[in-house]
Amino acid sequence: xxxxxxxxxxxxxxxxxxxxxxxxxxxxxxxxxxxxxxxxxxxxxxxxxxxxxxxxxxxxxxxxxxxxxxxxxxxxxxxxxxxxxxxxxxxxxxxxxxxxxxxxxxxxxxxxxxxxxxxxxxxxxxxxxxxxxxxxxxxxxxxxxxxxxxxxxxxxxxxxxxxxxxxxxxxxxxxxxxxxxxxxxxxxxxxxxxxxxxxxxxxxxxxxxxxxxxxxxxxxxxxxxxxxxxxxxxxxxxxxxxxxxxxxxxxxxxxxxxxxxxxxxxxxxxxxxxxxxxxxxxxxxxxxxxxxxxxxxxxxxxxxxxxxxxxxxxxxxxxxxxxxxxxxxxxxxxxxxxxxxxxxxxxxxxxxxxxxxxxxxxxxxxxxxxxxxxxxxxxxxxxxxxxxxxxxxxxxxxxxxxxxxxxxxxxxxxxxxxxxxxxxxxxxxxxxxxxxxxxxxxxxxxxxxxxxxxxxxxxxxxxxxxxxxxxxx
Amino acid sequence: xxxxxxxxxxxxxxxxxxxxxxxxxxxxxxxxxxxxxxxxxxxxxxxxxxxxxxxxxxxxxxxxxxxxxxxxxxxxxxxxxxxxxxxxxxxxxxxxxxxxxxxxxxxxxxxxxxxxxxxxxxxxxxxxxxxxxxxxxxxxxxxxxxxxxxxxxxxxxxxxxxxxxxxxxxxxxxxxxxxxxxxxxxxxxxxxxxxxxxxxxxxxxxxxxxxxxxxxxxxxxxxxxxxxxxxxxxxxxxxxxxxxxxxxxxxxxxxxxxxxxxxxxxxxxxxxxxxxxxxxxxxxxxxxxxxxxxxxxxxxxxxxxxxxxxxxxxxxxxxxxxxxxxxxxxxxxxxxxxxxxxxxxxxxxxxxxxxxxxxxxxxxxxxxxxxxxxxxxxxxxxxxxxxxxxxxxxxxxxxxxxx
Numbered sequence: 014x015x016x017x018x019x020x021x022x023x024x025x026x027x028x029x030x031x032x033x034x035x036x037x038x039x040x041x042x043x044x045x046x047x048x049x050x051x052x053x054x055x056x057x058x059x060x061x062x063x064x065x066x067x068x069x070x071x072x073x074x075x076x077x078x079x080x081x082x083x084x085x086x087x088x089x090x091x092x093x094x095x096x097x098x099x100x101x102x103x104x105x106x107x108x109x110x111x112x113x114x115x116x117x118x119x120x121x122x123x124x125x126x127x128x129x130x131x132x133x134x135x136x137x138x139x140x141x142x143x144x145x146x147x148x149x150x151x152x153x154x155x156x157x158x159x160x161x162x163x164x165x166x167x168x169x170x171x172x173x174x175x176x177x178x179x180x181x182x183x184x185x186x187x188x189x190x191x192x193x194x195x196x197x198x199x200x201x202x203x204x205x206x207x208x209x210x211x212x213x214x215x216x217x218x219x220x221x222x223x224x225x226x227x228x229x230x231x232x233x234x235x236x237x238x239x240x241x242x243x244x245x246x247x248x249x250x251x252x253x254x255x256x257x258x259x260x261x262x263x264x265x266x267x268x269x270x271x272x273x274x275x276x277x278x279x280x281x282x283x284x285x286x287x288x289x290x291x292x293x294x295x296x297x298x299x300x301x302x303x304x305x306x307x308x309x310x311x312x313x314x315x316x317x318x319x320x321x322x323x324x325x326x327x328x329x330x331x332x333x334x335x336x337x338x339x340x341x342x343x344x345x346x347x348x349x350x351x352x353x354x355x356x357x358x359x360x361x362x363x364x365x366x367x368x369x370x371x372x373x374x375x376x377x378x379x380x381x382x383x384x385x386x387x388x389x390x391x392x393x394x395x396x397x398x399x400x401x402x403x404x405x406x407x408x409x410x411x412x413x414x415x416x417x418x419x420x421x422x423x424x425x426x427x428x429x430x431x432x433x434x435x436x437x438x439x440x441x442x443x444x445x446x447x448x449x450x451x452x453x454x455x456x457x458x459x460x461x462x463x464x465x466x467x468x469x470x471x472x473x474x475x476x477x478x479x480x481x482x483x484x485x486x
Numbered sequence: 487x488x489x490x491x492x493x494x495x496x497x498x499x500x501x502x503x504x505x506x507x508x509x510x511x512x513x514x515x516x517x518x519x520x521x522x523x524x525x526x527x528x529x530x531x532x533x534x535x536x537x538x539x540x541x542x543x544x545x546x547x548x549x550x551x552x553x554x555x556x557x558x559x560x561x562x563x564x565x566x567x568x569x570x571x572x573x574x575x576x577x578x579x580x581x582x583x584x585x586x587x588x589x590x591x592x593x594x595x596x597x598x599x600x601x602x603x604x605x606x607x608x609x610x611x612x613x614x615x616x617x618x619x620x621x622x623x624x625x626x627x628x629x630x631x632x633x634x635x636x637x638x639x640x641x642x643x644x645x646x647x648x649x650x651x652x653x654x655x656x657x658x659x660x661x662x663x664x665x666x667x668x669x670x671x672x673x674x675x676x677x678x679x680x681x682x683x684x685x686x687x688x689x690x691x692x693x694x695x696x697x698x699x700x701x702x703x704x705x706x707x708x709x710x711x712x713x714x715x716x717x718x719x720x721x722x723x724x725x726x727x728x729x730x731x732x733x734x735x736x737x738x739x740x741x742x743x744x745x746x747x748x749x750x751x752x753x754x755x756x757x758x759x760x761x762x763x764x765x766x767x768x769x770x771x772x773x774x775x776x777x778x779x780x781x782x783x784x785x786x787x788x789x790x791x792x793x794x795x796x797x798x799x800x801x802x803x804x805x806x807x808x809x810x811x812x813x814x815x816x817x818x819x820x821x822x823x824x825x826x827x828x829x830x831x832x833x834x835x836x837x838x839x840x841x842x843x844x845x846x847x848x849x850x851x852x853x854x855x856x857x858x859x860x861x862x863x864x865x866x867x868x869x870x871x872x873x874x875x876x877x878x879x880x881x882x883x884x885x886x887x888x889x
Contacts, residue, residue, distance in 0.1 A: 202494050230589075413635035415635070463497065470508070475556050477572045
């Protein structure tokens with residue numbers, strides 16, 4: 014089930030919210046409701062995949078109990094952690110990477126291995142990382158082991174973050190599962206956040222997806238003008254941001270409605286002045302996860318020489334790339350990020366304060382080029398697309414199609430570019446601080462948000478284009 | 487901070503109000519279909535996905551005031567001066583007419599399809615003639631223009647290639663795109679604005695062209711006095727702003743408006759028997775043209791403009807049926823004709839019934855038996871194949887494949 018669907022908005026959400034607040038007298042009953050609702054939410058798309066998620070929950074529950082019991086016996090604890098990683102990453106490998114691995118083997122040998130048809134369970138990368146986070150946090154003593162399987166299940170399957178994140182570390186949510194307090198203010202903030210996220214996804218991301226998908230489907234061939242290729246790249250840049258941040262907003266908003274507080278996942282990444290800053294602002298929970306569970310255990314930046322730091326960065330960014338999908342494009346995209354972050358670290362570029370507009374241009378240029386590679390179905394087509402962007406095939410600069418896409422989607426491009434910047438935050442601040450504009454804005458705000466919701470509903474009911482990028486994850 | 491949260495509280499209150507109201511109304515609206523699906527559902531674990539899929543479809547198809555939301559969507563597209571809606575599902579030309587289109591780089595390869603028509607002809611009794619009747623595309627060459635950059639689907643070029651292949655194979659063709667702009671019908675009135683079909687007057691003109699074409703193939707003229715092909719011998723009843731066609735149903739009436747619809751039927755005395763069968767559904771009617779071949783139900787539907795049953799285009803021959811058999815009892819010695827067609831041909835076929843003895847009409851999408859077998863076993867004078875340019879795809883040519 015997707016948040017941006019009629020079944021979620023008018024059936025699932027009101028029912029779960031209603032029952033939740035009817036049952037608010039007991040934390041246990043509320044949690045039971047959320048668990049059942051989460052499993053139902055997951056099963057709505059592909060019922061069989063619930064079994065895979067339940068297997069992940071049960072195995073991580075057992076691993077956590079074992080690692081807690083044998084914490085003092087270092088070798089035993091390491092063995093348990095290793096086993097846990099084999100089970101979690103093994104499951105992820107089978108469902109997500111096996112086909113890719115077999116394809117590589119076939120391309121480079123004469124084995125001719127048969128390639129099975131394996132469907133990717135929705136959100137497997139997210140619930141696998143949740144499972145790993147839980148066991149390692151227990152081992153590190155960041156949160157007590159959960160003896161009750163039910164709470165582990167709730168942590169891993171909680172529906173707001175189940176299929177698209179943010180990636181919650183166990184230690185940030187363990188206490189909230191038993192000691193959270195709902196309030197009308199939290200609920201109100203959550204509602205607004207959810208609707209804003211829905212608007213980002215349904216109106217901005219989906220509209221940009223139409224432009225990007227059409228241009229990328231042409232861009233692999235060599236018949237696209239430079240302006241059209243750039244327009245497609247910019248449209249995808251906006252699409253992916255509003256898709257990811259829209260889902261995160263909806264997840265954070267929904268969690269608040271149920272009294273949970275999730276950490277921020279996106280902080281206006283497109284205003285960054287370096288790739289390092291970009292990754293401090295983009296998919297923060299993923300970056301934090303890799304930092305906490307991969308980069309720091311390897312030694313992070315606090316190593317005796319820079320070689321090791323570079324190695325650590327290479328491992329983290331290689332894994333970050335692969336996490337996003339089983340294709341060479343993701344690996345190359347990860348390595349490009351690695352290369353620029355490493356260079357920025359070596360030259361302390363990130364700390365500089367001169368040439369700010371140029372720094373911003375540089376960061377966005379690398380980000381956009383990165384997204385082109387990320388979006389392309391394979392490296393060959395990524396090469397063609399980049400070639401079109403830089404006019405390598407002599408297709409000219411302008412085409413009628415560029416003008417048409419710009420004209421048809423001008424409204425969404427303008428809104429998309431504006432809302433990449435912290436305008437909404439500034440307006441909120443204006444409302445709090447400025448007495449002059451406060452009253453009219455306070456009146457306009459509720460009507461605008463409700464109108465936004467109804468517009469989103471009209472798009473959903475109409476059945477407009479609604480792609481789901483997270484199917485890859 | 488108090489004021490900051492006040493506006494959020496008001497928003498949350500309104501949100502709950504809207505959410506609960508729409509939720510209750512939606513549940514009421516879709517309760518019947520959901521109940522029906524649940525009652526007929528297969529609860530085998532391996533079938534669960536199908537059941538969920540069906541429930542999802544029930545919910546999405548029965549949203550409270552669905553077309554109110556679609557109209558709101560269309561209105562927003564108009565406010566943004568857009569000429570395309572929903573991922574180029576429908577685009578608007580410079581004149582405001584809606585079109586189906588897609589991004590294409592050139593015409594579609596259709597040699598396989600023309601070979602199938604050739605195979606059909608080879609399979610027929612040698613006495614039976616075959617003509618391919620190419621109905622016009624809504625993109626009328628020399629008239630229609632799209633705003634700059636709007637993708638063009640190359641339907642006309644695909645049709646050109648297809649007709650050239652047929653002619654190479656020695657198959658008789660009638661290209662109704664030719665002479666369309668000289669038909670006397672104002673070009674803006676050739677096609678509906680909100681529907682992909684031609685208007686009924688255009689279909690009537692095409693009937694005349696078809697009769698002229700067939701007259702040249704038989705010793706006895708189908709309409710020697712030009713009586714049956716004269717529109718003055720027909721009643722023309724105009725219905726204003728009554729029709730939201732298939733393209734309009736996707737975009738809403740605020741995007742492209744509504745169409746007028748002309749109901750055309752003979753003034754002269756007629757006597758027919760009409761039979762149709764689609765799947766397990768079959769029916770038979772007898773009487774005058776307007777009693778046997780027309781259904782005025784779509785014209786009388788109140789308050790369901792967007793309902794499929796309100797599609798005015800299907801007032802003729804009850805729309806698309808698997809097989810139809812029309813007998814003109816007043817012309818027992820005329821031609822026996824068979825049409826393999828898509829929807830565009832339906833009103834044209836109705837009018838053709840006035841000058842022939844019998845017409846069999848087969849829609850390849852809904853007729854499940856062997857079309858070639860039927861054509862060869864039925865005593866026919868003429869087989870007409872009429873699939874419009876946009877439908878030149880395998881689905882409409884399920885016969886005569888090489889394999």
